Amino acid sequence: MMHPIERNIALRFDGVSFAYGEVPVLEKTGFHIHQGECIALVGPNGSGKTTVLKLLLGLEKPQAGTIEILGERGAPGRDRVGYVPQQAVFDRAFPIVVREVVKMGRLHPFSRKYSAEDKAAVAAALEQVEMTDLAGRPYTSLSGGQRRRVLVARALAAKPGILVLDEPTANMDAESEERLFTTLSKLKGNTTILIVTHDQDFVSSLTDRVLCMGSRENGSHGIVQHRIEASGNPADALPREHEHGNGYFHENRVIHGESIPGNACSSESEDYPT
Numbered sequence: 001m002m003h004p005i006e007r008n009i010a011l012r013f014d015g016v017s018f019a020y021g022e023v024p025v026l027e028k029t030g031f032h033i034h035q036g037e038c039i040a041l042v043g044p045n046g047s048g049k050t051t052v053l054k055l056l057l058g059l060e061k062p063q064a065g066t067i068e069i070l071g072e073r074g075a076p077g078r079d080r081v082g083y084v085p086q087q088a089v090f091d092r093a094f095p096i097v098v099r100e101v102v103k104m105g106r107l108h109p110f111s112r113k114y115s116a117e118d119k120a121a122v123a124a125a126l127e128q129v130e131m132t133d134l135a136g137r138p139y140t141s142l143s144g145g146q147r148r149r150v151l152v153a154r155a156l157a158a159k160p161g162i163l164v165l166d167e168p169t170a171n172m173d174a175e176s177e178e179r180l181f182t183t184l185s186k187l188k189g190n191t192t193i194l195i196v197t198h199d200q201d202f203v204s205s206l207t208d209r210v211l212c213m214g215s216r217e218n219g220s221h222g223i224v225q226h227r228i229e230a231s232g233n234p235a236d237a238l239p240r241e242h243e244h245g246n247g248y249f250h251e252n253r254v255i256h257g258e259s260i261p262g263n264a265c266s267s268e269s270e271d272y273p274t
Contacts, residue, residue, distance in 0.1 A: 007034035009068075010162055010192040011056070016065035017052060027049045028065065031211055035161075038193040038206050039182065040138075043213025049196050052213075053166060057083060070161045082160030084151045086167040092140045099135040101150050102126060104155030118157075125153040129183050145176020152183065162192045169199055181206060 012032040069077025106118040
């Protein structure tokens with residue numbers, strides 16, 4: 001009999017509620033991600049994914065509940081999150097090369113010195129995303145997919161504990177998507193990865209669990225965790241609209257070889273693995 005493997009928790013939302021004015025977005029939402037997992041947070045536009053991101057990055061504060069990142073709350077935890085945005089605004093007239101963009105991931109608030117350790121981190125990040133050969137090329141000359149991989153390298157240069165990617169395949173060609181998939185597969189196990197997307201096709205064998213944004217009767221949203229069988233297609237775990245309707249609490253919440261006790265990660269569940 002295979003015994004469950006327990007891992008430390010990298011990210012935990014516990015009873016988190018948030019509203020924009022009188023409009024509820026999240027209500028008593030809870031989930032957790034184990035260190036080394038690759039998780040997909042999926043849902044249609046307007047389902048609350050962006051709000052989850054803002055709360056994770058500290059751009060908004062929960063009105064109830066707690067958010068814990070790598071065992072810490074507040075800025076110390078967020079400093080260890082590497083974020084790859086869906087789009088990066090930049091001045092096309094600014095003459096910056098790929099290497100310089102990646103170096104931004106090594107900026108230190110109290111020092112302008114660029115150390116040997118920083119150089120090594122940048123070189124390693126470029127190699128991880130297979131962009132070493134293009135390190136001296138102008139960033140503006142790259143394709144959309146190449147620029148996305150450079151942004152991944154910028155995040156990796158900071159050696160994050162959690163890597164968060166927002167719609168990573170948006171406007172990306174097939175070759176760049178495959179290269180990104182290869183990069184993430186190499187990181188999996190060492191770096192915790194959270195992919196936020198509405199693209200169900202990106203949910204694949206790379207993904208350990210799928211977190212689906214679901215609606216409640218009061219208009220707020222929450223997260224349902226879905227099981228991914230080792231021998232099955234993770235996309236099969238995604239809910240269909242006619243299947244769950246208001247059935248927010250329909251849960252399948254098992255990871256490969258791991259256990260999530262009680263009501264998955266709801267605020268009522270006290271028995272979290274550590």
